[in-house]
Amino acid sequence: MGETSDLDSSFTGTSAWPPFVAMGLALSEAGVFLGVRPVSVAGLLLFVGSVTGILMDSGYISRPIRVAGIQGIALIGVGIILVLQNQTGTTVRGQSIAIAGALSLLSALLWIGFVRTQTQDSRETSESTDTTSD
Template sequence: MHQTPIWAVTDSSDSDSTFTGASPWPPLVAIGFVLSEIGVLLGLRPVSVAGLLLFVVSVAGILTEAGYITDPAKGTGVQGLALISIGTLLITGNQIGTAIRGQSIVIAGIICLVGALLWAGFVRKKSRSKVSASQTSKTTSD
């Protein structure tokens, strides 16, 4: 009698459209965090800011993928506000070595906040144009 190996058996319930694979966000969170710290350590502000931006966007991606938030732009904006607050505290703390870190954090927070606002405005404008296009197509001329 011929038996089919267990790895060759397919179950029809496993073939649904739900993706249960690995998420790309956790490694990007780690890379972003490491880049931000390397930038602070070496005094390379662009590397530090880029690492923080990668970190924030990855966290927003994780939260969206997990279903905790529906709009990643809002998550990015909230994180941008948090970064601005934390960076301001570090700058005003007057401790040695925290000035460049605080400045990098504030810069990244401002970029996140501006990017989130621009993205939200773009999405709002795009949705309004879709609504107006659908309204004009529904009207009939007599």
């Protein structure tokens, strides 16, 4: 009985992320099928964000930006492999996957840089207010 009281009463046990995972994969494949690369790349970015959200909600990770960057690196690798196969259909898909991976990695790196500059700015302002004058 004590275990159930520890749970938050608003937690329903469901997650909003699985539909977005499915939508991301469907958009990606629709973009490849229709030859609309921005739709394919956007679908893959939605997929990366949704997988990161699922891992964050389930408590497997504490730093989602790092996981998004790792997924970006993995997508770049898969995309390069598909492009190097040089078969009909895999080239466009591989390019879309590599572009989405590069964008995911780039956005993760930019976010890390943004957070670091914000942290340094807050440290500088707190240090200047902490000094005492006699």
